[in-house]
Amino acid sequence: MINFNGTLTETPQFSAHNRGMLYGDAVFETIRYSGGKLFFWEDHYFRLMASMRILRMEIPMGFTLEDLQDELLKVVEAENLKDQAASLRLTVTRNEGGKYLPEDNNVSFYIFAKELKDPFFTLTEDHYEVELYKDHYVNADLLSTLKTANKIIHVTGSIFAKENDYANCLLLNTNKSVVEALNGNLFLVKGSTIKTPPLEEGCLRGIIRKQLIEIIAKLDEFTIEEAAISPFELQKADELFITNAIVGIQPISKYRKKTYTNTVAKNLLGKLNAKARLG
Template sequence: MINFNGIITDKPEFSSYNRGMLYGDAVFETVRYSSGKISFWEDHYFRLMASMRILRMEIPMNFTLELLEAELLKTINASNLKDKSASVRLTVTRNAGGKYLPEDNNVSFYAFASELNDPFFIMNEASYEVDLYKDHYLNADLLSTLKTANKLIHVTGSIFAKENNLANCLLINTNKTIAEALNGNLFLVKDNHIKTPPLTEGCLRGIVRKQLIDILEKIDTYTFEEAPISPFELQKADELFITNSIMGIQPITKYRKKLYTNLVAKNLLGKLNAKARLG
């Protein structure tokens, strides 16, 4: 079932002139629902509002944190997932009209839910090999940090990964440093030091990235920094792992001839699950 502007339907009426379809003029959030609540909803909401402001969309007065949460829960209930775990995608598009220049900046939204197998983040220890995707570079700018409907680099990179029997790829930015993975933020571990690219590298302003940074800043076990990651650092690292709001933490097991451990990822996953239950 689809929630289209607050109406539950299995046949949403999308305009042929939908700006998300024509120009990628849309932003979205994918949230995790479990045990009757949406994990880190407040952070998702404020990221969505910030993205809409950056794209100069008109934010409706009724687009409150409470209203959009209620609409997502309504979507979950209509999909018979109230007592299960689910991922929910909320997309906001600028209304139809105009060409590159919109006729107005008002918006519509739609949401749908899909069932998840696990009620909390779990550690996937299966083989997870990655390589660099070098056909296209990610811009190291503000727009790259947003979850917009324009994700062609991620789409073509995913096809490349499949064609080469890879689980994922790492994206290089216009500075020739590593920005992120196809589906999440990258963290690198060397000894007891952890680093992740700063937002100025063009990586996604990830919600789980934000939660892990908060965790790392409050414990003495590791030192942490936001700093560019060179491709040459990858083979010197002890661990690499990817984060996003649905899978939590995904350890990378292999990059080219380098094999990695996952001890730090396991430790942080427990702390992340505890934070998700509280948040």
């Protein structure tokens, strides 16, 4: 079931002139639902609003925090997922018309949901090997921090990973720094320091990234540092892990000849789940 501009339907009518399809002129949020609530919904909402403003989309009067939450929960109810865990994708596209220059800055939206197995974030200890993806690079600029429909680097990188039997790939920016994974933000642990690339490097303004930075900043045993990560640092790290709004924390077990522990990731996952329950 799809919520298309507030109407539930199994057959939404998408025009061939949809700007999201023609130009990637769209933004989206992927949100975890469990226990009757949307995890970190306020952060998702304000990131969406900021992205729409940066892309000069008109924000409808009905796009309030409460109203959009209701639209998301309508899909949960329609899919009989109220007592389950689910991921929801909310996509906002600029209305059709024009070529590169839009004729209309108003927007449409659609939402769909998919059932998840686990009610909270869980940590897998399965083998999880990554490699650098160097065919294309992420621009170190503001647009790269937004969750837009322009994800062709992530698509081609995912194909590369599958063809070469990697669980994921790490992306480099135009400065040749490691900026993120294909599907989330990157954290590096070395001793008592935990590093993650700053937004200025072009990494996604991740929701779980934000939560973990806040969590780590309150811990006495670790120091959080937002700093560029060189590829040479990867094999010197004690741990590497990836974060996103659906998985939570995904430890990396191997990069080239280096294998990693996941002690810090386990510790942080418990704190993340606690924050999600309170949030």
